[in-house]
Amino acid sequence: MVTLTTDRAADGRGEAVYEGVNRLGRDEVTLRLRRGGGDLFTLERQLVRAGGTTLTQVFPLGAESALHDFVSADPYGDALQPSYLALRQRYLAEGGERRAAVQRPGLAGDFLDQIGEIEHCRYEAELLPIVQTVTRALGAAQYIFSWLVLDAKSGDVIEHRYLVGCEPAWLNKYIDHVWYMNDPSLEYAKRNATPVLLSRLDLYNEVHWLTEAAAHGFCNNLVCPVHAGTNSALVTLQASNAEPAEAGEGILWRNRRQLRALACELLDWRLAGLQQQATSQFDLSEEELKILRLVHGGGTASNAADALQVSVKTVYGVVYPRINNKMGTPNINKAVDMAVSCGLIK
Incomplete structure (x- = not known):
């Protein structure tokens, strides 16, 4: 199955101008062409194994020969050939080859x-x-x-993401x-x-x-x-x-x-x-972040109630559920874990 998308990806990965999803036995391989800043493109190859482990390579695309080298080295290259051909066509249509031929200034x-x-x-x-x-x-x-x-x-x-040099x-x-x-x-x-x-x-x-x-x-x-x-x-x-x-x-x-x-x-x-x-x-308020920090530091619902000047019943019935609803978590401890992993609290 091959799909196209123009949605901008989050956390700096760049705009996906091509995406091809391929089922290979129990594994899934997704190829993406991303534009990231003017004349810069990357090839993203994401392998999701049957057990759920995800391995993603982010490879710089300059001259078309770089794409050829990557395809030649892919152990699934034959099975993925239709996706690679479609990705190459999109790369050329986006002007990647022409832009790569322009000498970019070195870093000073x-x-x-x-x-x-x-x-x-x-x-x-x-x-x-x-x-x-x-x-x-x-x-x-x-x-x-x-x-x-x-x-x-x-x-x-369980997740590997490689910048490939x-x-x-x-x-x-x-x-x-x-x-x-x-x-x-x-x-x-x-x-x-x-x-x-x-x-x-x-x-x-x-x-x-x-x-x-x-x-x-x-x-x-x-x-x-x-x-x-x-x-x-x-x-x-x-x-x-x-x-x-x-x-x-x-x-x-x-x-x-x-x-x-x-x-x-x-x-x-x-x-x-x-x-x-x-x-x-998540669109958390400063008050909600304060509660997450408090719980992360070992604080109880009673401490949260004191901090907000509300009852413990309100903390359990309103404050914690509101945070969990925003973050999609089943309980406040899971919300704290997610907030830490996302860098929202330390």
């Missing part, structure tokens, strides 16, 4: 100035060239920036073979908040696919995890180069603080977008 200033430009980006498409420029200036030929949402009970990653063949293979299920860098990121070289982790014997990563240029790998302040989300920036091991790792390690600063800024950008989206969607 040093890498700190460039990192500072991230907060002014409206779309993910505008982030990608900045991240590429900064990581290359810091000795990384390739990168993958991951936004990860964790299941509150199991700790498993690497060979598409590698990330497609990583996802297709479900290698994220035994990724030592991911397990490290769940429990730590300091940069680490992958070679310094205790690797499992069965992690043979790291050889495959090296074949695609991920020879030396610095992992920079940053936590979102909740137990439900974290981000990682993986920066890599293909230099000889000692020299290549040395470059990445010397620049670990700067690379982590980049990861932090990308996380802040993402959280700010979620907060803006949630503020518009």
Whole structure:
């Protein structure tokens, strides 16, 4: 099934000018072409597995050859050919190829100035060239920036969103073979908040696919995890180069603080977008936000009643239900959890 949409997406993803939804066995793959700021386009490939895990790649589209490279690396490429052809036609109709041929000016200033430009980006498409420029200036030929949402009970990653700055063949293979299920860098990121070289982790014997990563240029790998302040989300920036091991790792390690600063800024950008989206969607009053903060801090209905100068019965019968109705949650504790994950309260 192929559909078209022109609705503007939320949280900086950009306008979807094409969308193709495809059922492949028990999985669902959606391809989107997004316009994000003038002449910038991204290809978004979203895979929803039968168990509900969602894996989304955001890939920059410049010359048409970039699209060809991505399609060639897609393990479902043959089955998705009609959607890819329709997406390509829309890309050309939108003038993507002509615009990509125009030389765009490079980013001025040093890498700190460039990192500072991230907060002014409206779309993910505008982030990608900045991240590429900064990581290359810091000795990384390739990168993958991951936004990860964790299941509150199991700790498993249930949503992956990747900004792709690497060979598409590698990330497609990583996802297709479900290698994220035994990724030592991911397990490290769940429990730590300091940069680490992958070679310094205790690797499992069965992690043979790291050889495959090296074949695609991920020879030396610095992992920079940053936590979102909740137990439900974290981000990682993986920066890599293909230099000889000692020299290549040395470059990445010397620049670990700067690379982590980049990861932090990308996380802040993402959280700010979620907060803006949630503020518009839920339309909570300052009084309601005050109650959510109070409950988050351990406050009871009695404390809420005192704060609002109403009865406890009114809190249970009016205040809490009004908040739950706006947020679509079954109880006030779920509303607090959602408010924290959306950045509405801290």
